[in-house]
Amino acid sequence: xxxLLATIVTLSLALPAAADxxxxxxxxxxxxxLPGFAMLTERTSELASAAAADCKPDSISLRKTYGAAFDxxxxxxxxxxxxxxxxxxxxxxxxxxxxxxKTSKALRQLIxxxxxxxxxxxxxxxxxxxxxxxxxxxxxLYDPAIQATGTDEYRCQLTxxxxxxxxxxxxxxxxxxxxNYAPLLIAAGPGNATYATPREAVxxxxxxxxxxxxxxxxxxxxxxxxxxxxxxxxxxxxxxxERSLRNAVLSVKANGNLAKILAExxxxxxxxxxxAVELIEVQARDxxxxxxxxxxxxxRIKVEIFQQSINEVRAIIGGELGPALxxxxxxxxxxxx
Amino acid sequence: xxxRRQFLGSLLAAGFxxxxxxxxxxxxxxxxxxxxxxxxxxxxxxxxxxRELFVLPLPGRGHAACAHPVRPEAVTFARRPGTFAIVLxxxxxxxxxxxxxxxxxxxxxxxxxxxxxxxxxxxxNAYQLGEGRIGxxxxxxxxxxxxxxxxxxxxxxxxxxxxxxxxxxxxxxGIDTHPETGREKLNLPTMRSNLTxxxxxxxxxxxxxxxxxxxxxxxxxxxxxxxxxxxxxxxxQGSLGAAPMLQGIHRLGTDLRLIHLPSDAxxxxxxxxxxxxxxxxxxxxxxxxxxNRYALWRSGGADLGELHQLNDACGIAASSAGFAVTSGxxxxxxxxxxxxxxxxxxxxxxDNHLVRMxx
Numbered sequence: 003x004x005x006l007l008a009t010i011v012t013l014s015l016a017l018p019a020a021a022d023x024x025x026x027x028x029x030x031x032x033x034x035x036l037p038g039f040a041m042l043t044e045r046t047s048e049l050a051s052a053a054a055a056d057c058k059p060d061s062i063s064l065r066k067t068y069g070a071a072f073d074x075x076x077x078x079x080x081x082x083x084x085x086x087x088x089x090x091x092x093x094x095x096x097x098x099x100x101x102x103x104k105t106s107k108a109l110r111q112l113i114x115x116x117x118x119x120x121x122x123x124x125x126x127x128x129x130x131x132x133x134x135x136x137x138x139x140x141x142x143l144y145d146p147a148i149q150a151t152g153t154d155e156y157r158c159q160l161t162x163x164x165x166x167x168x169x170x171x172x173x174x175x176x177x178x179x180x181x182n183y184a185p186l187l188i189a190a191g192p193g194n195a196t197y198a199t200p201r202e203a204v205x206x207x208x209x210x211x212x213x214x215x216x217x218x219x220x221x222x223x224x225x226x227x228x229x230x231x232x233x234x235x236x237x238x239x240x241x242x243x244e245r246s247l248r249n250a251v252l253s254v255k256a257n258g259n260l261a262k263i264l265a266e267x268x269x270x271x272x273x274x275x276x277x278a279v280e281l282i283e284v285q286a287r288d289x290x291x292x293x294x295x296x297x298x299x300x301x302r303i304k305v306e307i308f309q310q311s312i313n314e315v316r317a318i319i320g321g322e323l324g325p326a327l328x329x330x331x332x333x334x335x336x337x338x339x
Numbered sequence: 340x341x342x343r344r345q346f347l348g349s350l351l352a353a354g355f356x357x358x359x360x361x362x363x364x365x366x367x368x369x370x371x372x373x374x375x376x377x378x379x380x381x382x383x384x385x386x387x388x389x390r391e392l393f394v395l396p397l398p399g400r401g402h403a404a405c406a407h408p409v410r411p412e413a414v415t416f417a418r419r420p421g422t423f424a425i426v427l428x429x430x431x432x433x434x435x436x437x438x439x440x441x442x443x444x445x446x447x448x449x450x451x452x453x454x455x456x457x458x459x460x461x462x463x464n465a466y467q468l469g470e471g472r473i474g475x476x477x478x479x480x481x482x483x484x485x486x487x488x489x490x491x492x493x494x495x496x497x498x499x500x501x502x503x504x505x506x507x508x509x510x511x512x513g514i515d516t517h518p519e520t521g522r523e524k525l526n527l528p529t530m531r532s533n534l535t536x537x538x539x540x541x542x543x544x545x546x547x548x549x550x551x552x553x554x555x556x557x558x559x560x561x562x563x564x565x566x567x568x569x570x571x572x573x574x575x576q577g578s579l580g581a582a583p584m585l586q587g588i589h590r591l592g593t594d595l596r597l598i599h600l601p602s603d604a605x606x607x608x609x610x611x612x613x614x615x616x617x618x619x620x621x622x623x624x625x626x627x628x629x630x631n632r633y634a635l636w637r638s639g640g641a642d643l644g645e646l647h648q649l650n651d652a653c654g655i656a657a658s659s660a661g662f663a664v665t666s667g668x669x670x671x672x673x674x675x676x677x678x679x680x681x682x683x684x685x686x687x688x689x690d691n692h693l694v695r696m697x698x
Contacts (some may be wrong), residue, residue, distance in 0.1 A: 022421070051459065065392075071644030083578065083579065084578055084579075087577055087578040088578060089447075090527060090528035090575075093527060093528050094528070099519070099520040099523060099525075100525075101519045101520055101525070102469070102516040102525075113413065130528070131528045133367070153561040195606060196579050196606055197606065198457070198605040198606055206579070220521060221520060221521070221523065225519070225520070237519075252369070291567075331629070332628060332651030332666075332668065333374070333651060333688050333690070334612055334628040334651050334653035334666075334689075334690070334691055335608075335610075335628040335629040335631075335651055335665040335667070337418075337612075337653075337691060338522065338561075338574075338610075339402065339418065339419055339448065339496075339693065
């Protein structure tokens with residue numbers, strides 16, 4: 003074993019110089035991760051206050067703070083490791099995709115029996131994640147079928163409960179980041195059971211980046227696109243609140259922001275990424291907010307091109323940034339099965 | 340009117356073909372799916388020294404293969420969530436059947452034959468219901484589908500048969516997915532993995548679950564010794580910092596035992612790729628491709644013991660002296676208790692699983 007360890011040390015010394023991983027992690031935390039989660043706590047707390055003040059589904063302040071809080075979530079939704087994975091917090095904020103319509107079913111069930119579990123924040127947090135988070139809130143605010151179920155009074159209480167739970171969950175994630183996980187990432191190295199080297203901490207951020215863009219390309223775009231013969235516009239994310247396109251763009255921008263930090267010492271990659279992300283924003287101006295265009299052959303092509311442009315960003319990240327950061331993964335390591 | 344050729348063809352299909360055995364396919368010791376540097380995919384038969392005995396083309400990336408106990412037929416499954424599997428005649432190099440998963444089902448990538456080779460069992464997802472199924476196919480009649488069983492859980496992945504019996508053991512990984520959403524995990528907040536033993540008629544003989552604190556461990560891959568010891572390897576779905584253990588052993592009628600990592604193991608990324616048990620059941624080998632390591636440990640021991648380095652290590656199987664290990668970077672190693680040596684450095688990118696042929 004001693005012999006093997008010696009080999010590993012020799013190998014790592016022989017590798018060409020790459021960006022200082024400790025600095026990259028520090029930059030990603032201070033410029034991207036921690037401000038992103040602080041913003042989420044702030045916006046979700048405003049959402050909870052707005053719901054408590056006026057819980058009617060057409061309340062302007064409620065809808066506005068909901069939109070701002072959802073925007074803040076898209077700034078960090080790709081950071082699915084560490085604090086978001088404790089107690090399923092990430093899923094409790096964002097349960098989508100939902101191919102079996104579990105969110106509607108769970109909400110309907112609560113409303114029909116007027117389940118008092120929603121009155122206590124602690125009890126509410128034990129409910130199925132399908133009944134919690136931004137997608138449940140969207141149903142409460144924008145789904146006519148939910149609004150035709152049960153009494154106004156109970157639905158109002160449920161709206162308040164969901165908003166309060168979103169704020170509490172967000173605060174827990176932020177606190178966990180500040181107290182535990184940011185120090186853990188920074189302290190990557192010998193003796194750190196999670197990240198044995200600073201490079202492994204960079205790899206975690208890199209995986210969040212590739213995973214986040216994959217989610218947007220394959221699910222946010224792929225689900226409504228369906229196939230040419232069978233487009234599936236109703237599968238678009240957050241269609242009721244008409245946020246489908248917005249969510250895709252915001253998520254690409256958030257990932258672009260993280261990619262820029264990681265590409266800091268590779269100006270060519272940085273420029274290529276900036277151009278690719280900008281192209282996506284330009285193309286988005288020609289698209290409708292809920293990807294309804296996927297059903298008309300002449301317009302569908304624009305959505306397909308938009309998806310390809312996201313895949314182009316992924317190609318730069320996977321093909322250039324990954325090797326430059328020395329975090330590329332093997333054939334089997336990537337398989338996930 | 341049928342031509343002479345068609346008439347002969349139908350006779351062959353009806354079972355008049357001379358019956359071949361694995362000896363006619365040069366008696367491979369191992370099977371593995373692999374990718375060539377040119378991007379083409381193959382099923383490869385290997386001998387004990389890691390030399391290729393046959394290389395048969397596959398239409399896409401395979402996951403695991405399973406071998407018929409007598410005839411030189413291997414079933415290879417498309418990767419999850421695949422909807423087809425191919426049965427290859429490894430002696431003639433021909434595709435003899437293509438299995439299409441029925442409506443509202445897809446394959447998970449593993450299968451096993453019944454003791455006499457008459458039936459093939461495949462792990463499947465009844466995805467509209469979010470429930471696991473074991474598909475049954477008649478290997479005597481052109482691999483027609485003849486029925487299905489409940490797998491006893493969600494997300495059945497690996498499946499094995501206890502040697503000398505028709506008892507099946509299934510790794511229900513616990514993770515609910517739907518082909519509409521690819522490999523997106525739909526039930527992590529409630530997932531629960533288990534090992535389920537099924538008798539030939541589908542009744543559940545026994546189920547073993549991990550304790551609540553290990554609820555996010557997905558039991559994914561299995562290996563069985565000649566005397567029925569089942570070793571399992573897991574993939575952790577929670578935070579990496581909390582990844583507690585990745586493997587364990589179980590025997591029908593006894594308690595499940597977890598094998599812990601040595602304290603200096605470092606991070607294994609919560610992810611085991613494959614597992615194998617030695618012929619005598621005394622040693623277990625497990626690979627960790629994300630950590631570029633593998634471990635061999637005594638099945639009676641309490642922890643994993645020593646870890647060995649191999650870039651993208653994934654396939655592992657019992658060999659005559661110890662274990663054969665394959666990697667995504669082309670290596671085939673033989674690791675016996677005393678020594679480790681590279682058998683071959685090949686042009687193949689070896690895929691997840693190295694399958695040991697019955698000896």
